[in-house]
Amino acid sequence: xxxxxxxPQSLIVQKGGISIINCAYENTAFDYFPWxxxxxxxxxxxxxxxxxxxxxxxxxxxxxxxxKSAKQFSLHIMDSQPGDSATYFCAAPFNQAGTALxxxxxxxxxxxx
Amino acid sequence: IAGITQAxxxxxxxxxxxxxxxxxxxxxxxAMYWYRxxxxxxxxxxHYSNTAGTTGKGEVPDGYSVSRANTDDFPLTLASAxxxxxxxxxxxxxxxxxxxxxxxxGSGTRLTVV
Numbered sequence: 771x772x773x774x775x776x777x778p779q780s781l782i783v784q785k786g787g788i789s790i791i792n793c794a795y796e797n798t799a800f801d802y803f804p805w806x807x808x809x810x811x812x813x814x815x816x817x818x819x820x821x822x823x824x825x826x827x828x829x830x831x832x833x834x835x836x837x838k839s840a841k842q843f844s845l846h847i848m849d850s851q852p853g854d855s856a857t858y859f860c861a862a863p864f865n866q867a868g869t870a871l872x873x874x875x876x877x878x879x880x881x882x883x
Numbered sequence: 884i885a886g887i888t889q890a891x892x893x894x895x896x897x898x899x900x901x902x903x904x905x906x907x908x909x910x911x912x913x914a915m916y917w918y919r920x921x922x923x924x925x926x927x928x929x930h931y932s933n934t935a936g937t938t939g940k941g942e943v944p945d946g947y948s949v950s951r952a953n954t955d956d957f958p959l960t961l962a963s964a965x966x967x968x969x970x971x972x973x974x975x976x977x978x979x980x981x982x983x984x985x986x987x988x989g990s991g992t993r994l995t996v997v
């Protein structure tokens with residue numbers, strides 16, 4: 771059964787700085803790796819995702835970097851803003867068939883102004 | 884509405900009682916999921932259903948059951964609630980199996996078992 775290890779547990783970044791969150795996964799034959807963003811009192815929402823036929827995907831200020839050989843992927847938030855303050859979760863396929871996602875334990879990001 | 888509706892929003896339940904959390908989606912998504920969220924533990928997969936009529940066990944299925952009689956509804960039942968089932972429960976759906984393309988989450992049900 772897949773496990774996903776996410777770090778750090780919490781992160782404080784100055785406005786304009788770069789936020790980096792890391793995830794490591796175990797074996798899977800189904801490659802789909804998303805990041806979700808959650809604000810207090812709300813359900814998580816998809817932020818960005820990658821299928822590792824590429825090593826990097828960028829959408830605006832958010833970038834996923836993927837290292838398939840190391841079984842690791844990371845989220846980079848450039849020019850971090852106070853509105854980015856939220857909890858971020860990485861996810862990976864639950865099993866070889868990819869029938870569902872399992873999530874890391876989350877990273878609470880605080881961007882100070 | 885366009886999305887997922889969960890009910891109730893919150894509930895206080897006596898231990899040993901039976902409870903069904905409701906989840907309805909109007910997007911005609913094939914796949915649906917139940918997660919519980921606990922502080923410090925993230926989201927843990929309870930059960931999933933890739934299509935109507937089929938269900939599967941997730942990471943933490945014990946004490947919970949689900950059914951998927953049609954595309955839109957995916958209720959989660961606690962047969963005999965225990966305090967360790969105190970949590971926030973999220974239902975989610977996706978067009979494709981495994982959440983490819985993204986999950987749509989409901990707003991959650993906060994359940995307290997006393």
